Amino acid sequence: MPETQRCDILLRGGTVFDGLGNPGFCADVAIAGERIVAIGELEGWHAGLEVNVEGLCVAPGFIDIHTHADFSLNHHPEQLSVLFQGVTTQVGGNCGFAVGQITDSPLFRQEQRWLKPYGVEINWRSFAEYLTILDELGLATNYVPQCGHGTARKKVMGYEKRPPTPAELEAMRQEIALCFEAGAFAFTTGLEYPPNSFAETEEIIELAKVAAQYGGFYATHLRSEGDGLIESVQEALHIAQEAELPLQLAHHKAEGKRNWGKVHHTLQMVSDAVTQGMDVTLDVYPYTAYQTSLAVAALPSWALDGDPDTLLERLHDPRERERLIHAMQAMQPDWHSTVIGSTPHNREYQGLTIADAARLAGKQPEAFILDLLLDAGGHVGVAWFNMAEDDLRTVLKYPLTMVGSDGVGTEPSKYAAERPHPRSYGTFPRVLAKYVRQDGLLSLEEAIFKMTGLPAARLKLSDRGVLQEGAYADIVVFDFGAIQDLSDFTHPHRFSQGIVHLLVNGRWTIRDGAYTGARSGKVLRRV
Numbered sequence: 001m002p003e004t005q006r007c008d009i010l011l012r013g014g015t016v017f018d019g020l021g022n023p024g025f026c027a028d029v030a031i032a033g034e035r036i037v038a039i040g041e042l043e044g045w046h047a048g049l050e051v052n053v054e055g056l057c058v059a060p061g062f063i064d065i066h067t068h069a070d071f072s073l074n075h076h077p078e079q080l081s082v083l084f085q086g087v088t089t090q091v092g093g094n095c096g097f098a099v100g101q102i103t104d105s106p107l108f109r110q111e112q113r114w115l116k117p118y119g120v121e122i123n124w125r126s127f128a129e130y131l132t133i134l135d136e137l138g139l140a141t142n143y144v145p146q147c148g149h150g151t152a153r154k155k156v157m158g159y160e161k162r163p164p165t166p167a168e169l170e171a172m173r174q175e176i177a178l179c180f181e182a183g184a185f186a187f188t189t190g191l192e193y194p195p196n197s198f199a200e201t202e203e204i205i206e207l208a209k210v211a212a213q214y215g216g217f218y219a220t221h222l223r224s225e226g227d228g229l230i231e232s233v234q235e236a237l238h239i240a241q242e243a244e245l246p247l248q249l250a251h252h253k254a255e256g257k258r259n260w261g262k263v264h265h266t267l268q269m270v271s272d273a274v275t276q277g278m279d280v281t282l283d284v285y286p287y288t289a290y291q292t293s294l295a296v297a298a299l300p301s302w303a304l305d306g307d308p309d310t311l312l313e314r315l316h317d318p319r320e321r322e323r324l325i326h327a328m329q330a331m332q333p334d335w336h337s338t339v340i341g342s343t344p345h346n347r348e349y350q351g352l353t354i355a356d357a358a359r360l361a362g363k364q365p366e367a368f369i370l371d372l373l374l375d376a377g378g379h380v381g382v383a384w385f386n387m388a389e390d391d392l393r394t395v396l397k398y399p400l401t402m403v404g405s406d407g408v409g410t411e412p413s414k415y416a417a418e419r420p421h422p423r424s425y426g427t428f429p430r431v432l433a434k435y436v437r438q439d440g441l442l443s444l445e446e447a448i449f450k451m452t453g454l455p456a457a458r459l460k461l462s463d464r465g466v467l468q469e470g471a472y473a474d475i476v477v478f479d480f481g482a483i484q485d486l487s488d489f490t491h492p493h494r495f496s497q498g499i500v501h502l503l504v505n506g507r508w509t510i511r512d513g514a515y516t517g518a519r520s521g522k523v524l525r526r527v
Contacts, residue, residue, distance in 0.1 A: 007032045008506070010047035014058035014477060019452035019466040023445050029058060031473040034506040038469060053477050056500055057444070060452040060465050061088025061474035062428050066219075066250050066283045066404030068092060069143060070099035071111075074133070075118035077519055078140045079409030081420075081487075084495040084515075085428040086476035088504045089142040089464060089524070091455075094250060094406075095190030095221040096150030100130035101179065107154055110308060113379060128182035131523050139521035140509060141409075142474070144459060146186040146219065147179035149207060150196035159307035161198040169203065173210050180214035183525025185459055186248070187211035191223035191232070193296060194304050201235055208243035216526065217246035217279075217458065225290075226255035233266045237273050237280070246279035248458060251406050252395050253290065253387050260388040267398050274400070281458055283404035284395045286430045288387040289489070291341055291406075291421040294380035298338075298354075298369050300327040308378050315374045325366040334386070335365040339489055341381030341419040346372060350419045351490065354382075383421055383489060393441055396431070402454045403431055403447075412493035420492050426485025429496035433484045444480065461524070477501035 007030040015024040016039060028042040038045065062085065069079065070092035082090060093100070099115070102108040104122045112122065124130040131145060152175040156168050164172065176187060187208055190196045208218050218240050222232035233249065240247035249270070254262045270280050295304060295311065303314055303324055314320040335354035343350060349357040349372070358368035372380055395401055407424030428451055435441040442450070456465025463471045476499060483498025502510035507520035 005045050007047045010050045011053050014053035017059040017448045019060040021449035059448050061476050062086045062451040063089040063455040065455040068408050071114040072408045074120040080411040081425045082409045086499045088474035091144040093146030096148045096196040098148030098151045100127040101151040127179045134523050138519035140519045141521040146188050147184040149189040153195050176210045185526045186217045186219045188219045190221040205242045212245035219248035221250045249282040252282045263391045282401045285423045289383045289385040291383045294382045328366045337385040339383040343380045345375045402450045422487035425487035429483045430485035473506040475503045
């Protein structure tokens with residue numbers, strides 16, 4: 001028997017989707033070591049293990065283009081909620097926040113609150129050293145690192161709301177260059193969040209030019225996803241054009257009923273830019289509620305000027321409180337559509353709307369919010385139900401949109417007290433169950449392309465996100481008739497169902513619906 005006709009694992013008789021948008025076809029898949037060695041009718045092949053996958057879909061492992069995995073990798077390397085979605089590669093460091101760039105300084109206590117309670121010591125001294133720690137820890141998924149603008153700015157300027165001096169700008173350039181030399185794929189911003197939001201457009205352009213020099217792209221959480229959405233997309237396009245690098249518009253949406261429908265305009269802006277030669281893509285998660293900081297969502301923008309201590313001083317000051325309450329009332333938010341997420345100091349309010357929690361506390365909603373933020377040191381997560389299903393469908397259907405969760409890896413027992421957005425458990429199965437099987441918005445091959453080949457192309461990963469000879473054996477085998485997200489805002493800690501097998505770099509990670517304990521993922525570095 002020729003050597004080429006032997007392999008380690010042979011998946012027999014599944015419906016194979018190549019990840020490039022082509023229809024599925026019946027074939028066998030042969031795996032040797034970490035790689036796929038053959039696809040087709042492999043009647044003459046022999047394997048150490050043959051697995052019958054007839055009636056199941058065989059696809060490239062899903063690539064989650066937008067995550068905050070770096071906030072959980074160090075204390076939950078298994079990433080179980082991610083694995084049970086069929087994800088084999090996660091892209092972290094989004095929205096301008098990158099854990100690998102932080103230090104043990106008090107400046108970064110906001111980031112440290114996600115790490116230190118779980119015993120993570122911030123003992124790395126560089127982005128490169130952080131990635132080496134992840135290598136040694138062993139991850140269950142592959143991890144793609146990105147460089148965060150907000151983290152770089154905080155390291156150099158703290159919470160100063162002003163343009164950088166020439167020396168400070170150069171220090172940020174050097175920080176970003178070191179990240180790219182360590183293997184970062186992209187430069188990210190979260191222009192809605194301090195201190196990202198303190199940067200003017202010209203600062204972002206100058207820093208994005210560093211990413212361009214290294215062949216990276218620019219991924220941005222826009223300055224506004226509501227009233228200023230159109231202007232913010234224009235700013236992002238301007239930055240990418242001036243810096244001469246590709247653009248990724250993160251979790252694209254229109255917040256607030258008065259802004260519903262604006263995505264038709266912004267998608268046309270993207271199409272026009274692409275026609276003019278720009279490289280622009282987007283990502284979206286399949287939910288009409290987003291999760292963010294209560295302070296960012298509920299307070300007027302001027303209240304966020306300065307560092308976290310300045311915010312707490314405002315919340316304590318009676319005159320500032322009165323000013324804040326009047327400003328919040330003028331914004332006319334719907335407190336019935338805002339659900340409290342994780343708030344460790346007031347667990348009894350988790351899962352309640354602001355309106356219901358305020359009633360329970362015997363306070364007006366605005367006063368309740370200020371007190372809740374005070375109790376939590378300014379850090380409370382909320383889910384806000386203010387996006388339109390029609391907008392979601394429009395963005396998801398758009399040909400240049402890929403799927404991204406905006407989530408973190410978690411699991412039901414260790415993190416039971418937390419209230420994550422259900423996207424951390426259900427994003428990819430939800431797309432397949434609701435928008436393919438149930439609604440028919442996408443064909444199965446279209447959806448898989450948005451989860452595999454399209455993000456792989458954005459990342460320039462030619463040997464992942466596709467099923468072809470020579471590619472890494474990151475493979476998901478799922479039951480299309482059974483795949484379903486089960487996590488919701490009432491019961492967030494529920495694994496999705498329907499992922500039968502999952503291989504990461506050729507190793508069984510999920511086998512017959514159960515996690516094997518394997519941690520065969522890799523930190524992927526841009527080359």
